[in-house]
Amino acid sequence: MNTLEKIIEHKRKEVKENEALYPVELLKKSNYYNSPTVSLAAYIQRKDKSGIIAEFKKQSPSAGVINKYLSVEKTSIGYMQAGASALSILTDKPFFGGSSEDLSTARKYNFCPILRKDFIVDEYQIVESKSIGADAILLIAAVLTEGEIIQFTDVAHQLGLEVLLELHHPEEIKKIYDKVNIVGVNNRDLNTMKIDISQSFLMADLIPKHMVKISESGIENPQTICDLKKAGYQGFLIGSHFMKQPHPHLACKEFISELNLVAHTSTL
Numbered sequence: 001m002n003t004l005e006k007i008i009e010h011k012r013k014e015v016k017e018n019e020a021l022y023p024v025e026l027l028k029k030s031n032y033y034n035s036p037t038v039s040l041a042a043y044i045q046r047k048d049k050s051g052i053i054a055e056f057k058k059q060s061p062s063a064g065v066i067n068k069y070l071s072v073e074k075t076s077i078g079y080m081q082a083g084a085s086a087l088s089i090l091t092d093k094p095f096f097g098g099s100s101e102d103l104s105t106a107r108k109y110n111f112c113p114i115l116r117k118d119f120i121v122d123e124y125q126i127v128e129s130k131s132i133g134a135d136a137i138l139l140i141a142a143v144l145t146e147g148e149i150i151q152f153t154d155v156a157h158q159l160g161l162e163v164l165l166e167l168h169h170p171e172e173i174k175k176i177y178d179k180v181n182i183v184g185v186n187n188r189d190l191n192t193m194k195i196d197i198s199q200s201f202l203m204a205d206l207i208p209k210h211m212v213k214i215s216e217s218g219i220e221n222p223q224t225i226c227d228l229k230k231a232g233y234q235g236f237l238i239g240s241h242f243m244k245q246p247h248p249h250l251a252c253k254e255f256i257s258e259l260n261l262v263a264h265t266s267t268l
Contacts (some may be wrong), residue, residue: 018124044182058096146174
């Protein structure tokens with residue numbers, strides 16, 4: 001059993017446990033459940049923003065512990081002050097060291113789109129996402145059927161949440177549901193955990209032109225973003241590159257400053 005299979009197996013058990021402890025009717029009483037959401041797709045495309053979705057994750061199966069004791073409050077506020085377009089918050093605890101509380105804390109201190117980064121395998125998690133303050137959820141094509149992607153997208157939209165559908169292999173293109181808000185290409189193969197940035201360039205022309213596209217994982221320099229923009233990407237999810245620094249928000253600020261300089265230079 002590979003890491004992805006272990007995560008999904010655990011996630012299905014976790015959902016059953018959480019549903020027993022926190023029934024849907026209880027989730028619906030959350031202050032966030034009836035609050036308006038902020039569009040991730042719109043913010044990614046804003047000209048006054050960088051297109052960067054800055055991620056908060058304390059650890060990962062591939063890297064182990066990255067930055068265990070960081071403050072989600074300080075880091076998330078710093079990310080947005082640095083010019084990030086949106087936040088991505090890992091809420092999986094056993095494999096990524098995250099929690100629902102991390103996302104709710106980020107929500108409390110930031111008016112910006114927040115992506116809940118987790119492994120969605122059940123409708124319950126979508127209601128849960130809304131209740132903790134998320135604006136968008138991640139659906140991973142590698143672990144869901146076409147029918148589940150359609151079902152979960154429709155449920156998310158009913159709750160006012162946007163959907164980022166994540167692909168990796170070209171054969172997953174057929175799983176794209178026209179109503180998803182954003183299509184992402186993960187440069188990391190979740191089965192092997194290996195990263196290859198060329199995956200985004202390989203997939204770029206396969207994704208329908210009208211869809212908002214983001215590239216995820218392995219982005220470590222501003223020039224890569226400039227190249228990805230030329231290939232048609234509008235958003236760029238960056239996590240480990242920032243989080244492995246002592247002060248991720250300052251690393252994000254420096255990265256965006258360099259990006260602006262590279263982008264300006266390329267237009268001269």
